[in-house]
Amino acid sequence: xxxxxxxxxxxxxxRLRPVTPGRGLEPMLATLTxxxxxxxxxxxxxxxxxxxxxARCVExxxxxxxxxxxxxxxxxxEVVDALRAQAPPDCVLDGxxxxxxxxxxxxxxxxxRIHLASADRARRSGVPVYYYVFDVQxxxxxxxTGLPLRRRKALLRALLTxxxxxxxxxxxxxxxxxxxxxxxxxxxxxxxxKRADAPYAPGRSSDWLKFKCEQGQEMxxxxxxxxxxxxxxxxxxxxxxxxxxxxxxxxxxxxxxDTGTLQALARELRDLSSSTSPFTDITPHPGPGTHxxxxxxxxxxxxxxxxxxxxxxxxxxxxLRRDKSARDVVREGPDPDR
DNA sequence: TTCCGACAGTGGGGTCGCAAT
DNA sequence: ATTGCGACCCCACTATCGGAA
Numbered sequence: 001x002x003x004x005x006x007x008x009x010x011x012x013x014x015r016l017r018p019v020t021p022g023r024g025l026e027p028m029l030a031t032l033t034x035x036x037x038x039x040x041x042x043x044x045x046x047x048x049x050x051x052x053x054x055a056r057c058v059e060x061x062x063x064x065x066x067x068x069x070x071x072x073x074x075x076x077x078e079v080v081d082a083l084r085a086q087a088p089p090d091c092v093l094d095g096x097x098x099x100x101x102x103x104x105x106x107x108x109x110x111x112x113r114i115h116l117a118s119a120d121r122a123r124r125s126g127v128p129v130y131y132y133v134f135d136v137q138x139x140x141x142x143x144x145t146g147l148p149l150r151r152r153k154a155l156l157r158a159l160l161t162x163x164x165x166x167x168x169x170x171x172x173x174x175x176x177x178x179x180x181x182x183x184x185x186x187x188x189x190x191x192x193x194k195r196a197d198a199p200y201a202p203g204r205s206s207d208w209l210k211f212k213c214e215q216g217q218e219m220x221x222x223x224x225x226x227x228x229x230x231x232x233x234x235x236x237x238x239x240x241x242x243x244x245x246x247x248x249x250x251x252x253x254x255x256x257x258d259t260g261t262l263q264a265l266a267r268e269l270r271d272l273s274s275s276t277s278p279f280t281d282i283t284p285h286p287g288p289g290t291h292x293x294x295x296x297x298x299x300x301x302x303x304x305x306x307x308x309x310x311x312x313x314x315x316x317x318x319x320l321r322r323d324k325s326a327r328d329v330v331r332e333g334p335d336p337d338r
Numbered sequence: 339t340t341c342c343g344a345c346a347g348t349g350g351g352g353t354c355g356c357a358a359t
Numbered sequence: 360a361t362t363g364c365g366a367c368c369c370c371a372c373t374a375t376c377g378g379a380a
Contacts, residue, residue, distance in 0.1 A: 111354095114368050117355075230348080251351070255350070311350090313352090
C-alpha cells in the first residue's frame with residue numbers, strides 16, 4: 001500500500017508528530033517475568049531466538065541495525081535486498097532475524113552469521129534467514145510510536161507485501177497461559193506478552209513481558225573459579241553429570257547466588273578441594289583461578305537449553321540438593337546424540 | 339516508610355575478526 | 360600460519376540508590 005497512514009482516523013493522524021531527526025534508534029525491550037497470565041488487554045507473540053534488528057528505509061536505501069546500533073546489513077544481505085526491492089515509504093521496522101533448525105528457531109544455527117562482515121560469505125553460508133517483523137516506529141516521516149500497539153500492527157500489515165524472507169509476526173489476543181503451555185510443549189523459547197494499547201517506548205519496559213520456557217536439572221559440582229573484582233566467595237561453579245564414561249563436564253554457572261550463598265558455598269567447597277580434576281572428558285582449562293573438588297555436592301540448575309557442545313546455555317544457580325546423591329545425576333531429556 | 343525502576347557489576351556459551359606471535 | 364583476546368550476539372541475577380507511592 002502506498003499510504004498505510006490512510007488506515008488511521010483523522011484524529012489519529014492529527015496527533016502524529018514528525019520523526020525527530022538524528023535521534024538514535026533504540027528498540028523497546030521486554031522484562032522477564034515468572035507470573036504468566038491471560039488478559040484481554042494483552043496480546044501474545046512467539047518469542048524468537050535470533051538477533052533483534054531494526055530496519056530503517058530512507059529514500060530507497062535500507063539500513064539494518066543490531067540492538068546496539070551496529071550495522072547488521074552484511075550479515076543478512078537478503079533481508080536488506082528484500083526490503084529494498086519493495087521500495088516501501090520511509091519507515092523504521094522492528095523485528096527479529098532468525099534461522100530454523102528442524103522447524104524451531106535456532107540461535108546456534110544463526111550464530112555463524114551474526115558477526116559476518118562480508119555479504120558474500122553470508123549469502124554462501126547455506127543458512128536461510130527470515131526477518132520476523134512485529135512493530136513499526138515510523139512511516140513516511142510520521143512518528144507512530146504514540147499509537148496503541150494494535151493500531152501500529154494494522155499499519156505494519158499494510159506497509160509491506162509479506163513474502164519470504166520478510167514475515168509478519170502473528171499474535172494471539174487471548175488465552176495467554178494456554179498459549180504459553182503450547183509454546184513450551186513445542187520447544188519454543190517462550191512468549192512475549194504485550195499490552196495491546198501501549199505506545200512504543202524505547203528501552204526496557206513493563207508493557208512487554210517475557211514468558212520464558214525453562215529447563216532445570218540437578219548437576220554435580222566438580223570445582224569452582226576464583227571471584228573477580230568486588231565479588232566474594234567464588235566466581236562460578238564447574239558442573240557435570242554422570243555417563244558410562246564417568247563425570248562429564250557441562251559448563252559453569254556464575255549467577256543466581258547472593259553474597260551469603262557465595263561465601264557458604266566457598267567454605268564448603270574448600271573442604272572438598274582436590275588436586276585432580278573429577279571430570280573424565282575434556283576438562284575446562286585449568287587456569288590459575290580454577291579449583292577442583294571431590295564430586296559430592298549436587299546443585300539445582302535452571303537453563304534455557306543445551307548447546308551443541310554439551311554445555312548449559314544461560315545457566316543460573318537455584319540451590320543445593322542435599323537429598324540427591326551425586327552418583328545419580330545424569331543428563332535428562334532427549335538423547336544428546338540424536 | 340516502603341516499594342519500584344534504573345544502573346552497575348559479576349557471571350555464563352559461542353563466534354568472528356584482528357593483532358600479536 | 361596460528362593463537363589469543365576483545366567485541367559482540369544471546370543472556371540471568373544481585374546489590375545499590377534515589378525517587379515515587
